[in-house]
Amino acid sequence: MLDLLTMGFIDLSALGIGWGSALMLFMLLALLMTGKPLAFVTLTVSLFFTFFWLGADKLPLVTTEVYKFIKSYVFVAVPMFVLMASILDRSGIAKDLFNAMKLIGGRLRGGVAVQTVIVAVFLAAMCGIIGGEIVLLGMLALPQMLRLGYDEKLAIGTVCAGGALGTMMPPSIVLIIYGMITNVSISDLFTASFVPALMLGSFYIAYILIRAHLNPNVAPIAEDENADMPLSEKLKSLKGVILPILVAVMVLGSIYAGIASVTEASAVGVVGIILSTWYRGELNWQMLKDSAIQTMETCGMIIWIGIGASTLVVVYNRMEGIDFVNELLLTFGGGSPYAVLFIMMGILFILGMFLDWVGVALLTMPIFVPIIKDLGFDPVWFGVVFCMNMQVSFLTPPFGPAAFYLKSVAPPEISLGQIFKSMIPFICLQILALGLLIAFPKIAMWWQ
Numbered sequence: 001m002l003d004l005l006t007m008g009f010i011d012l013s014a015l016g017i018g019w020g021s022a023l024m025l026f027m028l029l030a031l032l033m034t035g036k037p038l039a040f041v042t043l044t045v046s047l048f049f050t051f052f053w054l055g056a057d058k059l060p061l062v063t064t065e066v067y068k069f070i071k072s073y074v075f076v077a078v079p080m081f082v083l084m085a086s087i088l089d090r091s092g093i094a095k096d097l098f099n100a101m102k103l104i105g106g107r108l109r110g111g112v113a114v115q116t117v118i119v120a121v122f123l124a125a126m127c128g129i130i131g132g133e134i135v136l137l138g139m140l141a142l143p144q145m146l147r148l149g150y151d152e153k154l155a156i157g158t159v160c161a162g163g164a165l166g167t168m169m170p171p172s173i174v175l176i177i178y179g180m181i182t183n184v185s186i187s188d189l190f191t192a193s194f195v196p197a198l199m200l201g202s203f204y205i206a207y208i209l210i211r212a213h214l215n216p217n218v219a220p221i222a223e224d225e226n227a228d229m230p231l232s233e234k235l236k237s238l239k240g241v242i243l244p245i246l247v248a249v250m251v252l253g254s255i256y257a258g259i260a261s262v263t264e265a266s267a268v269g270v271v272g273i274i275l276s277t278w279y280r281g282e283l284n285w286q287m288l289k290d291s292a293i294q295t296m297e298t299c300g301m302i303i304w305i306g307i308g309a310s311t312l313v314v315v316y317n318r319m320e321g322i323d324f325v326n327e328l329l330l331t332f333g334g335g336s337p338y339a340v341l342f343i344m345m346g347i348l349f350i351l352g353m354f355l356d357w358v359g360v361a362l363l364t365m366p367i368f369v370p371i372i373k374d375l376g377f378d379p380v381w382f383g384v385v386f387c388m389n390m391q392v393s394f395l396t397p398p399f400g401p402a403a404f405y406l407k408s409v410a411p412p413e414i415s416l417g418q419i420f421k422s423m424i425p426f427i428c429l430q431i432l433a434l435g436l437l438i439a440f441p442k443i444a445m446w447w448q
Contacts, residue, residue: 012049012052012053013053013054013319017319017320017321017324018324020049020053020319020321021316021321021324021325024045024049024316024321027045027048028041028042028045031044031045032354037304038305038308038309038355038356038359039301039304039305039307039308039309040308041308042305042308042309042311042312042359042363043307043308043311043312045312046062046308046311046312046315047059047062049315049316049319050062050315053315053319054315054318054319058318061311061314061315061318062311062314062315065307065310065311065314066307066310066311068310069303069306069307069310070303070307072180075180076263076266077171077176077186077262077263077265077266078173078176078177078299078302079295079296079299080263080266080267080269080270081127081171081173081176081266081269082127082173082294082295082298082299083270083291083292083295084126084127084266084269084270084273085126085127085132086132086290086291086292086294086295087270087273087274087277087287087288087291088123088126088127088132088244088273089132089135089136089291089294090282090287090290090291091273091276091277091280091282091287092280092282093244093276093277093280094119094123094136094140095140097119097122097123097244097245098115098116098119098140098141108221109209109212109213109216109219109220109221110208110209110211110212110218110219111221112141112144112145112148112150112219113141113145113150113154113155113158113208113212113219114205114208114209115141116137116141116145116158116159116162117158117162117201117204117205117208118201118205119137119140119141119162120133120137120162120163120165120201121162121165121169121197121198121201122245122248123136123137123163123166124165124166124168124169124172124197125169125170125171125248125252126244126245126247126248126273127166127171133162133163133164133165133166134159134160134163134164134402134405134406135163135405135406135408135409136163137159137162137163138159138163138405138406138408138409138410139409141155141158141159142155142156142159142406142409142410143411145158146411148220149217149220150218150219150220151211151217151218151219152414152418152422153418153421153422154208154211154218154219154422155422156406156410156414156418156419156422156423157422157423157424157425157426158204158208158426159406160395160402160403160405160406160419160422160423160426161204161395161402161423161426161429161430162201162204163402163405163406164391164394164395164402165197165200165201165391167357167387167390167391167394168193168196168197168200168384168387168388168391169193169194169197170189170190170191170193170194170197170252170255171190171251171252171255171262171265171266171269172190172193172387174357174361174386174387174390175189175190175193175383175384175387176262177302177306177358177361177362178361178365178383178386178387179383181310181361181362181365181366182365182366182369182379182383184369184379184380184383185380186255186262187255187256187258187261187262188380189380189383189384190252190255190256190262191256191447192380192381192383192384192444192445192447193383193384193387193444195443195444195446196384196388196433196437196443196444199433199436199443200388200391200429200430200433203429203432203433204426204429207425207426207429243272243275243276243279244272244273244276246272247269247272247273247276248269250268250269250272251265251266251268251269251272252265254268274288301358302358305356305358305359305362306358306362309358309359309362309363310362310366312363313362313363313366313367316367317366321367322366322367322370325367325371326370326371326374329343329344329371337375337376337377338438340371340375341372341375341377341438344364344368344371344372345385345389345434345438347364348360348364348386348389348390348393349389349392349393349396351363351364351393352389352390352392352393352394352396353393353396353397353398353399353400354398354399356401357390357393357394360390360393361386361390365386368382369382378441378445380444380445381441381444381445384437384444385434385437385438385444388430388433388434388437389434391430391434392427392430392431392434395423395426395427395430396423396427397420400420400423402423403416403419403420403423404416406419407419
């Protein structure tokens with residue numbers, strides 16, 4: 001077969017890029033429906049089109065792209081932040097943070113839900129990984145809200161939506177991957193995403209407070225366990241979380257101030273979290289071993305998806321597919337930049353319902369970002385818009401990962417269907433935030 005290819009007896013390029021794109025899409029969907037991993041699917045399709053479209057002599061394209069992807073220096077930040085999250089998951093920092101936030105909740109109606117969102121913001125700022133946050137909040141906050149008589153849908157939605165804030169809040173892994181594959185400054189992305197992340201969190205808090213005001217039964221007032229606690233005891237309860245929060249502030253502050261790159265700051269963050277757990281008396285070899293294994297598993301998944309997706313994109317580019325997509329989007333968008341942008345948002349939303357965000361980013365951003373630049377949009381702003389779109393995808397069925405993370409720790413009587421229904425109001429808030437971000441770019445680009 002290889003001889004036939006090199007001799008030119010089989011040449012799918014005669015189909016033209018339109019039919020070639022349709023064939024590529026069909027193959028991707030067909031292989032994904034077999035249950036094969038995305039990395040395997042994209043690599044298989046890449047090799048198929050390399051042989052049958054470009055010719056066997058172009059095979060080094062694939063190996064070159066693999067090397068280019070894995071040698072990126074900024075990618076070192078990913079395992080560092082994942083390791084931070086893994087250690088954080090295994091420590092008691094999240095529990096202490098949740099208990100410390102009780103001082104804020106007090107006798108406020110809906111206070112425990114508000115406290116959950118605030119804790120979610122802090123956890124997101126510490127690690128930028130959503131899975132661990134949702135699991136932690138599902139174990140800490142959800143049982144307490146259900147015990148107090150909170151509306152089940154409000155409690156579930158708060159945990160899932162709050163736990164997914166790691167997508168937006170720096171140091172978001174989504175932003176790091178976006179910056180790496182589009183050559184956009186990750187420091188600028190972190191700066192631009194901070195206000196939109198806080199805006200989305202404030203939307204959640206406002207929704208909780210309004211619902212609690214309109215219907216007090218959905219969020220009963222909890223007994224204030226700290227009412228008679230002396231000030232010295234309240235300050236003592238904050239002691240366990242001061243150091244971890246200080247680490248997060250130092251990591252993000254060093255990036256924003258230009259003192260350290262994202263990669264350097266991530267290493268500082270790991271050292272800081274390790275010192276925090278040591279100071280708390282929680283550090284042990286088993287914790288480090290388990291955290292390291294989880295980090296390798298997570299990063300291995302990201303790397304393999306990245307290798308597959310990046311090779312598929314470079315092969316499609318050599319097929320002149322990116323020019324085809326550009327013309328197609330401009331045609332359907334009628335030449336309007338915002339029409340093209342909304343078409344992209346629709347594509348990302350649909351892909352996000354079925355694929356992991358890593359695959360969505362690596363498959364679409366190398367194609368979309370050059371078009372975005374040609375249309376006159378800022379790629380930094382578009383990165384934040386992309387993350388907000390992925391924020392929606394974490395909650396939407398049929399494969400919204402937030403629901404499955406929560407289901408793993410939720411009481412058995414809570415079904416996946418209930419979890420997805422509970423997230424509908426929060427999905428609407430995310431779409432509102434996405435619309436505002438598109439309508440008013442200065443929300444993200446305030447610093448320019």
